[in-house]
Amino acid sequence: xxxxxxxxxxxxxxxxxxxxxxxxxxxxxxxxxxxxxxxxxxxxxxxxxxxxxxxxxxxxxxxxxxxxxxxxxxxxxxxxxxxxxxxxxxxxxxxxxxxxxxxxxxxxxxxxxxxxxxxxxxxxxxxxxxxxxxxxxxxxxxxxxxxxxxxxxxxxxxxxxxxxxxxxxxxxxxxxxxxxxxxxxxxxxxxxxxxxxxx
Amino acid sequence: xxxxxxxxxxxxxxxxxxxxxxxxxxxxxxxxxxxxxxxxxxxxxxxxxxxxxxxxxxxxxxxxxxxxxxxxxxxxxxxxxxxxxxxxxxxxxxxxxxxxxxxxxxxxxxxxxxxxxxxxxxxxxxxxxxxxxxxxxxxxxxxxxxxxxxxxxxxxxxxxxxxxxxxxxxxxxxxxxxxxxxxxxxxxxxxxxxxxxxxxxxxxxxxxxxxxxxxxxxxxxxxxxxxxxxxxxxxxxxxxxxxxxxxxxxxxxxx
Ligand SMILES: [Zn+2]
Ligand SMILES: [Zn+2]
Numbered sequence: 060x061x062x063x064x065x066x067x068x069x070x071x072x073x074x075x076x077x078x079x080x081x082x083x084x085x086x087x088x089x090x091x092x093x094x095x096x097x098x099x100x101x102x103x104x105x106x107x108x109x110x111x112x113x114x115x116x117x118x119x120x121x122x123x124x125x126x127x128x129x130x131x132x133x134x135x136x137x138x139x140x141x142x143x144x145x146x147x148x149x150x151x152x153x154x155x156x157x158x159x160x161x162x163x164x165x166x167x168x169x170x171x172x173x174x175x176x177x178x179x180x181x182x183x184x185x186x187x188x189x190x191x192x193x194x195x196x197x198x199x200x201x202x203x204x205x206x207x208x209x210x211x212x213x214x215x216x217x218x219x220x221x222x223x224x225x226x227x228x229x230x231x232x233x234x235x236x237x238x239x240x241x242x243x244x245x246x247x248x249x250x251x252x253x254x255x256x257x258x
Numbered sequence: 259x260x261x262x263x264x265x266x267x268x269x270x271x272x273x274x275x276x277x278x279x280x281x282x283x284x285x286x287x288x289x290x291x292x293x294x295x296x297x298x299x300x301x302x303x304x305x306x307x308x309x310x311x312x313x314x315x316x317x318x319x320x321x322x323x324x325x326x327x328x329x330x331x332x333x334x335x336x337x338x339x340x341x342x343x344x345x346x347x348x349x350x351x352x353x354x355x356x357x358x359x360x361x362x363x364x365x366x367x368x369x370x371x372x373x374x375x376x377x378x379x380x381x382x383x384x385x386x387x388x389x390x391x392x393x394x395x396x397x398x399x400x401x402x403x404x405x406x407x408x409x410x411x412x413x414x415x416x417x418x419x420x421x422x423x424x425x426x427x428x429x430x431x432x433x434x435x436x437x438x439x440x441x442x443x444x445x446x447x448x449x450x451x452x453x454x455x456x457x458x459x460x461x462x463x464x465x466x467x468x469x470x471x472x473x474x475x476x477x478x479x480x481x482x483x484x485x486x487x488x489x490x491x492x493x494x495x496x497x498x499x500x501x502x503x504x505x506x507x508x509x510x511x512x513x
Contacts, residue, residue, distance in 0.1 A: 079274075079275055079276075173347075173348060173351035173352070173355065173498065173499035173502045173503065174269075174270050174311075174351055174354060174355045174358065174498060174499045175498060176496075176498030176499075176501070176502065178502050178505075205307075206307070206310060207310050207311050207312070207341055207347065210341050210342075210347075211341075211344060211347045211348075214342075214343065214344040214347070215344050218344060239277075239299040239300075247301060
């Protein structure tokens with residue numbers, strides 16, 4: 060790092076903290092910013108500051124939100140009796156794209172992964188169970204990823220929810236095992252949602 | 259690009275870039291392999307679920323500049339029933355976590371792979387109450403292969419026979435220390451006569467026979483606690499899955 064002027068070193072260090080960015084990528088991004096005009100750099104910096112200031116997590120479903128509740132929770136036309144449980148906010152986007160779902164969501168913000176030290180306590184599971192006690196929910200659809208972490212998470216939640224007398228379904232396994240939900244195309248994901256089964 | 263075939267057990271996956279995975283394997287010869295599965299997170303990927311943890315695969319690997327790349331993978335054993343049950347998945351995670359932390363690249367240990375497969379095979383069809391016994395047996399045998407064979411009968415320093423019943427199990431020595439040999443600062447834990455007998459039985463039983471031993475849960479929970487302390491003492495890396503499993507064992511014991 061001593062080879063760089065301090066402001067560049069600082070930028071590189073910040074960039075390297077981003078997921079998927081190694082030293083090489085950080086260098087490429089830093090040089091791109093340095094070579095570009097000042098307005099472009101300002102726009103980037105403002106966009107980062109703005110998103111942190113205006114976006115938070117929905118207090119009900121933990122999706123991204125611009126106020127206390129996200130746009131989906133705040134929409135009276137959505138069916139509050141059905142909750143679709145997903146791992147990440149980007150999975151909400153994936154399910155929304157199918158146009159097949161009119162219920163609400165619950166974003167766990169991750170999946171159970173013992174080897175990474177992520178258990179139910181690190182996720183928004185408690186908040187889901189609280190919601191089931193407060194709202195009149197008739198079905199919980201488990202739309203976690205079709206990989207080992209997603210399956211384990213689905214099994215865990217099913218075990219908690221079923222004794223409450225609420226129907227628990229899992230999206231159909233038409234989804235290829237090992238994949239990320241967010242990369243599934245709308246047609247496959249829509250079909251998987253339609254052909255969900257009780258677990 | 260040079261390539262080679264290898265049979266291996268998938269232990270762990272880490273996301274790489276947009277759609278790739280880095281998968282950590284235990285190879286048949288006991289070496290650890292980290293290899294890239296390109297596009298594995300895209301639906302319709304040719305890997306499908308074939309590199310998911312707990313799966314045994316035959317792979318073709320290409321040696322790249324830094325990491326190896328998987329160009330083909332065929333399932334040998336999927337251990338699908340582990341993935342269909344929460345408790346089995348938790349127990350199997352302890353196995354994968356331990357193997358991930360003790361195995362090293364290019365360091366062979368022939369028996370480790372066979373132990374791992376026998377353990378997961380047994381867990382694949384196991385009832386809930388057999389899982390803890392399998393975890394304890396695995397940790398006992400795994401530590402022995404890792405160079406820390408626990409002893410339960412003779413003083414681990416001078417070899418004099420320990421009496422019957424309860425012993426103080428010295429973590430550094432991996433066995434009881436007699437009164438003459440016990441140093442003041444030694445970290446040790448009590449091991450009751452029942453748990454000591456259970457450890458010996460589990461140590462010598464085949465994995466497929468562990469469930470039939472019928473060791474009561476309370477005794478297993480105690481043996482697990484001692485083995486966990488022993489593993490934590492000797493394995494420098496933090497075993498997060500072991501920590502999580504331990505919390506569940508405590509919860510189940512209190513109920
Ligand atoms: Zn919301
Ligand atoms: Zn002695």
